[in-house]
Amino acid sequence: MITDLQAQINSYLKDHIQSECDEPTLATSTAYSLLAGGKRLRPALTLAVCKIFNQEINQDVLRAACAVELLHTYSLIHDDLPAMDNDDLRRGLPTNHRRFGAGMATLAGDGLLTLAFQWLSDSGLSNDIKLSLVKELSFAAGPTGMVAGQAMDIHNEGYRLELDQLKVLHQKKTGALLRYSVLAGGIISRQYATVNDLLAHFGELYGLAFQIYDDLMDVLGTEQEMGKAVHKDQGEHKNTYPGLLGIAETKHQLALALQGAQNVQHQLAEQTSCDFELLDEFLAYFK
Amino acid sequence: MITDLQAQINSYLKDHIQSECDEPTLATSTAYSLLAGGKRLRPALTLAVCKIFNQEINQDVLRAACAVELLHTYSLIHDDLPAMDNDDLRRGLPTNHRRFGAGMATLAGDGLLTLAFQWLSDSGLSNDIKLSLVKELSFAAGPTGMVAGQAMDIHNEGYRLELDQLKVLHQKKTGALLRYSVLAGGIISRQYATVNDLLAHFGELYGLAFQIYDDLMDVLGTEQEMGKAVHKDQGEHKNTYPGLLGIAETKHQLALALQGAQNVQHQLAEQTSCDFELLDEFLAYFK
Numbered sequence: 001m002i003t004d005l006q007a008q009i010n011s012y013l014k015d016h017i018q019s020e021c022d023e024p025t026l027a028t029s030t031a032y033s034l035l036a037g038g039k040r041l042r043p044a045l046t047l048a049v050c051k052i053f054n055q056e057i058n059q060d061v062l063r064a065a066c067a068v069e070l071l072h073t074y075s076l077i078h079d080d081l082p083a084m085d086n087d088d089l090r091r092g093l094p095t096n097h098r099r100f101g102a103g104m105a106t107l108a109g110d111g112l113l114t115l116a117f118q119w120l121s122d123s124g125l126s127n128d129i130k131l132s133l134v135k136e137l138s139f140a141a142g143p144t145g146m147v148a149g150q151a152m153d154i155h156n157e158g159y160r161l162e163l164d165q166l167k168v169l170h171q172k173k174t175g176a177l178l179r180y181s182v183l184a185g186g187i188i189s190r191q192y193a194t195v196n197d198l199l200a201h202f203g204e205l206y207g208l209a210f211q212i213y214d215d216l217m218d219v220l221g222t223e224q225e226m227g228k229a230v231h232k233d234q235g236e237h238k239n240t241y242p243g244l245l246g247i248a249e250t251k252h253q254l255a256l257a258l259q260g261a262q263n264v265q266h267q268l269a270e271q272t273s274c275d276f277e278l279l280d281e282f283l284a285y286f287k
Numbered sequence: 288m289i290t291d292l293q294a295q296i297n298s299y300l301k302d303h304i305q306s307e308c309d310e311p312t313l314a315t316s317t318a319y320s321l322l323a324g325g326k327r328l329r330p331a332l333t334l335a336v337c338k339i340f341n342q343e344i345n346q347d348v349l350r351a352a353c354a355v356e357l358l359h360t361y362s363l364i365h366d367d368l369p370a371m372d373n374d375d376l377r378r379g380l381p382t383n384h385r386r387f388g389a390g391m392a393t394l395a396g397d398g399l400l401t402l403a404f405q406w407l408s409d410s411g412l413s414n415d416i417k418l419s420l421v422k423e424l425s426f427a428a429g430p431t432g433m434v435a436g437q438a439m440d441i442h443n444e445g446y447r448l449e450l451d452q453l454k455v456l457h458q459k460k461t462g463a464l465l466r467y468s469v470l471a472g473g474i475i476s477r478q479y480a481t482v483n484d485l486l487a488h489f490g491e492l493y494g495l496a497f498q499i500y501d502d503l504m505d506v507l508g509t510e511q512e513m514g515k516a517v518h519k520d521q522g523e524h525k526n527t528y529p530g531l532l533g534i535a536e537t538k539h540q541l542a543l544a545l546q547g548a549q550n551v552q553h554q555l556a557e558q559t560s561c562d563f564e565l566l567d568e569f570l571a572y573f574k
Binding site: 020021022023025026027030074078081082083084097101102103104105106107109110111112113114115117118120121122127128130131134135137138139141142143144145147148150151152154155172 | 308313317368369370390391397398415421422429430434435
């Protein structure tokens with residue numbers, strides 16, 4: 001089921017990205033990172049929630065859902081830059097700046113971030129839905145959300161954080177965008193505020209699980225499995241769950257986050273009388 | 288009159304920027320560039336057009352108008368980065384990355400770009416107006432607009448462009464955002480499409496004049512007057528109007544652009560029976 005959604009997302013992105021860039025190198029550099037694969041987790045979450053509420057997945061819904069993947073890809077390109085994490089490898093390929101230079105990589109990121117708001121605002125969805133998506137995404141991704149998380153990450157490199165601080169950092173850096181992705185499905189499907197609040201809460205717990213799992217894999221995984229450099233966080237004295245809590249307690253925290261997400265999932269099913277099993281596939285990913 | 292508008296803009300930005308950043312260094316770095324002065328030309332154009340149409344300048348209008356200054360400031364911060372123009376001085380102060388490092392400067396820019404869309408979408412203006420502003424700004428600033436212009440600039444460094452190519456480059460790099468700024472005043476004041484088209488055309492010609500003047504000043508001005516490094520374009524074999532046309536012909540082109548803008552200004556006055564003299568102050572700037 002997720003694979004069906006991923007295929008729809010990949011096809012939409014592939015068909016629409018080149019025509020959105022007016023300069024050839026910029027177009028190549030942008031498509032290079034956007035079409036390099038990846039799980040398409042964020043737009044897939046939006047579309048899965050839409051499907052649960054029997055919202056038809058037409059071209060307008062796809063465009064709005066794919067906007068968050070544009071934004072996510074920008075964050076990866078900028079995060080990899082020499083001035084930030086200085087990574088050489090992403091999804092098994094040279095990072096954007098290794099291939100096109102740091103200037104063009106900066107611009108590809110800037111373009112994708114801006115294009116995300118264009119796609120949210122120029123589809124055939126109703127104005128109220130589009131504006132609500134723009135507002136939520138700008139909060140999630142901006143200087144009180146994702147960008148603040150990135151700044152905390154840079155600023156605290158080499159300093160040991162408390163667990164509470166690490167949770168805030170991850171909530172902003174990774175959680176805010178995943179929370180948005182789940183919530184966006186409710187907004188597009190015109191759900192009541194109480195339902196959207198539950199969706200947002202599910203997204204928060206899902207985001208927490210995601211980050212704990214990512215930290216774990218960085219310790220336990222191999223470079224080949226992950227398609228990027230691993231054991232990197234440790235080497236650079238970055239703050240991670242295993243670093244603060246050890247492997248066993250980190251696994252316990254992951255189980256708690258997943259249990260919390262499942263509880264919210266049950267509440268959603270009760271409140272809406274819809275079948276939320278589709279989200280099981282997303283949770284199974286971490287097991 | 289422009290000075291009144293500038294004072295209102297400066298005061299709004301100063302009162303609202305710090306609370307929009309959730310990480311202290313990010314907040315300092317963002318405010319450092321945003322509050323470093325500057326003419327506030329873009330939001331002042333929006334507000335001037337609003338005043339011409341007797342639109343009250345309340346807090347909601349100010350917030351929407353100031354969004355373009357957030358976006359403009361991001362473009363300056365990223366443009367100055369070592370990977371781009373590698374500038375040390377901006378508005379008479381060390382550039383953001385010289386003061387806070389390239390990583391934090393990249394994030395300050397990313398945050399300002401995202402915040403621009405937040406301010407456009409979260410004010411008390413009507414949903415239709417807000418959505419229209421988001422759509423227009425994303426087109427103007429994205430990978431078919433400003434970012435494409437930046438990419439052309441990087442990509443063609445050291446190559447001699449034809450005049451037509453240089454015009455397209457500037458239309459995207461500088462013109463698109465000035466066009467948006469004038470148009471935004473019409474959108475906020477709920478003007479008809481025919482009036483908004485004329486406003487956009489005025490903005491295009493104004494943007495052209497702006498860029499020609501900027502190129503001229505780079506040759507004729509002194510570093511002290513400009514608050515940034517001058518004679519830089521020449522040294523790096525950048526494509527400029529004086530470089531392609533010589534000083535005399537460049538001055539002639541500037542006069543033509545200004546004349547064109549004045550013609551559109553008269554058409555606007557005829558069509559709307561409003562007094563467009565307020566725009567004279569903006570045109571006088573180039574004389």
